[in-house]
Amino acid sequence: MRFWDRVLLATLFGLALLVTPPGRAQTKSEGARNKAAASPEADTQKKNMDAYIALMRRDVRQEKAEIMGAMMVLSAEDAAKFWPIYSAYDAQLTKLNDERVENIKEYARNYDQMTDEEADKLVQKSMVYRKERAELFASTYEKVKQALGATTAARFAQVEEQLLLLIDLKIVSSLPVVGQGS
Numbered sequence: 001m002r003f004w005d006r007v008l009l010a011t012l013f014g015l016a017l018l019v020t021p022p023g024r025a026q027t028k029s030e031g032a033r034n035k036a037a038a039s040p041e042a043d044t045q046k047k048n049m050d051a052y053i054a055l056m057r058r059d060v061r062q063e064k065a066e067i068m069g070a071m072m073v074l075s076a077e078d079a080a081k082f083w084p085i086y087s088a089y090d091a092q093l094t095k096l097n098d099e100r101v102e103n104i105k106e107y108a109r110n111y112d113q114m115t116d117e118e119a120d121k122l123v124q125k126s127m128v129y130r131k132e133r134a135e136l137f138a139s140t141y142e143k144v145k146q147a148l149g150a151t152t153a154a155r156f157a158q159v160e161e162q163l164l165l166l167i168d169l170k171i172v173s174s175l176p177v178v179g180q181g182s
Contacts, residue, residue, distance in 0.1 A: 061090060064163055071159045072152070081147040082156075089140040096136065100129050107175065114178050137161075 065086070074082055103125045110118055137160065145153035 061094065065090070067163065068156075068159055072155060074148075074152075078148055078152065082144065082152070085140060085143045085147060086156075089136065092136050093133065096129060096133055099125070103129070104171070104175070107178075111176050111178050119178060133164075137164075 068086065072079075072082065103122060107122050114122075137157075141153050141157050144156045
């Protein structure tokens with residue numbers, strides 16, 4: 001159990017680094033200076049941040065797959081059926097999460113000066129993401145159920161849902177409240 005606690009803590013720590021909005025502690029005057037100074041250094045910093053986010057996401061996906069593998073307890077025959085389904089699911093989830101990351105970045109850039117229109121657009125995108133993720137999750141559950149039975153599919157659903165909830169909690173708890181940056 002201690003091993004899994006450490007894996008979970010490492011995953012959550014990595015996610016904290018992934019989603020903590022840059023400049024969250026800046027004052028308005030610092031933010032204005034930084035926006036005005038769109039320099040090559042700023043472009044380099046953005047590229048470095050994007051590369052770091054990509055690296056962290058790969059690590060989180062790997063750790064998540066390792067946790068899933070340990071919790072599923074599959075025979076070699078069942079694993080041969082499960083992992084292609086899970087890999088396809090993870091690839092689709094990654095595409096959805098790419099959209100989510102862009103939405104979070106946009107939010108982080110504007111949370112302290114959000115207009116009604118921008119706020120609505122971001123919330124609408126977030127709701128679309130959640131709907132599409134729920135549909136993907138349900139579809140994957142059905143595929144696992146067809147291939148391996150309802151009990152194994154339920155185990156997949158339970159473990160995946162717990163991991164997704166932990167990730168979601170870490171993300172939302174790291175974001176500042178809209179309009180409270182002033």
